[in-house]
Amino acid sequence: MISHAEENYLKAIFKISEKGTRSANTNAIAAEMQTTAASVTDMLKRLAEKNLIDYEKYRGVQLTGEGNRVATALIRKHRLWEVFLMEKLGFAWDEVHDLAEQLEHVQGDKLVDRLDTFLGHPKFDPHGDPIPDAQGRWSFRPQILLSALQPGNSGAVTGVDDHSAAFLQYLDQLGISLGARLELLERISFDQSMRVRTPDGREITLSDKVGQNLYLTVEG
Amino acid sequence: MISHAEENYLKAIFKISEKGTRSANTNAIAAEMQTTAASVTDMLKRLAEKNLIDYEKYRGVQLTGEGNRVATALIRKHRLWEVFLMEKLGFAWDEVHDLAEQLEHVQGDKLVDRLDTFLGHPKFDPHGDPIPDAQGRWSFRPQILLSALQPGNSGAVTGVDDHSAAFLQYLDQLGISLGARLELLERISFDQSMRVRTPDGREITLSDKVGQNLYLTVEG
DNA sequence: ACGTATTTTTAGCCTAATCTAAAAATATGT
DNA sequence: ACATATTTTTAGATTAGGCTAAAAATACGT
Secondary structure (H helix, E strand, C coil), X not given: CXXXXXXXXXXXXHXXXXXXXXXXXXXXXXXXXXXXXXXHHHHHHHHHHCCCEEECXXXXXXXXXXXXXXXXXXXXXHHHHHHXXXXXXXXXXXXXXXXXXXXXXXXXXXXXXHHHHHCCCCCECCCCCECCCCCCCCXXXXXXXXXXXXXCCEEEEEEXXXXXHHHHHHXXXXXXXXXXXXXXXXXXXXXXXXXXXXXXXXXXXXXHHHHCCEEEECCC | CCCHHHHHHHHHHHHHHHXXXXXXXXXXXXHHHCCCHHHHHHHXXXXXXXXXXXXXXXXXXXXXXXXXXXXXXXXXXXXXXXXXXXXXXXXXXXXXXXXXXXXXCCCCHHXXXXXXXXXXXXXXXXXXXXXXXXXXXXXCCCCEEHHHCCXXXXXXXXXXXXXXXXXXXXXXXXXXXXXXXXXXXXXXXXXXXXXXXXXXXXXXXXXHHHHCCEEEECCC
């Protein structure tokens, strides 16, 4: 039996390890979980005891095969519920995260699999993040940051890096949603801001910070 | 803030009070919650402290207005999720209870209301139990037990009293689902068993115990 | 109405998960 | 390489929720 708290720690460790830059050390986990380092140490002992992580004092942690399986299943559930909330219940993409955070802890493999079928086996969630399948396999697609695009080229928005409500609401306000085709017209060398053409033909200016958080897939 | 455990106690107290026969005393609550009387006493103190119940030592409990509101909202969520699981995900009616038991604790009024809209504002759940609306108002419809029906009369199955998987699976096996029209042909005086005609024209025999757990609505 | 049975509460203990403060280990800068 | 800074762990306390065993209150049968 794995508690909700334990599940959340496994997910946090997965996320940190995924980024690869930082090692999954105690402080990083504490920051991700919004808790104290002492609490994290406590929990790491418990997770190691259950063979969900490999843990050596002062040396950071790594998920075991089983820990990875649990974290992957959790992410699958989270992202499938996000799709449900947006596609079926009409929530906006900045509203789904907190609800999915609760729904992902509902137990029942049959539930997840039927939800997956009901939604038509989606491969990506409303933020463009991949949804692992029932066997834990991930989908990939080539995507680059808007800020890495050469002026004159265009692509479809397929993901965001920053998942904050503030960023997502700003994108809504700009009329940019997942799938929107953007053309990079010009890069301003002074502040790295970008002049971009939106799907409806408008020309807008985006800051470099926006460009660093928008993933595009360049067509054919 | 009300914890999951507190919510479950409120729901249990509601259920016991609803039946009316027994008062909501400590032992009844312990039985309903599958726990000990000592644990119940502890919790009752906490719930009284939060003004969710009226509690006098040794004298049983009653929900306050607020306690009733919380319990009603919980039942609303539970039953809406049951409808979702059966109608949208194709679960059988003996499978939905345990999943709904988890889903009902997901917080978010907007979620419930949107789910309600998505499902078309159902008034009854897959077991025929009424679903309170967002204001806590209940739907009623006239229904009587099959065992109280006069031979020669017929009605549509609109509810079950026993919600156990064993009973529901037996009904499935008999080809009796919600909405099925049954005609009571004959009552056997020896053991109170009943000869009944099913929607597909078959004649079957049902025990009195089955008759005591099947609610019918008699048309016109 | 009085002794017995039942119900309910109290008391004391347990586990999971969290916290703060202090100690220990590791990392870093000159 | 050594003093200082940072990170991590330990120690001890807290809260929610649950348990068992014993005590107290209430109910019941004759």
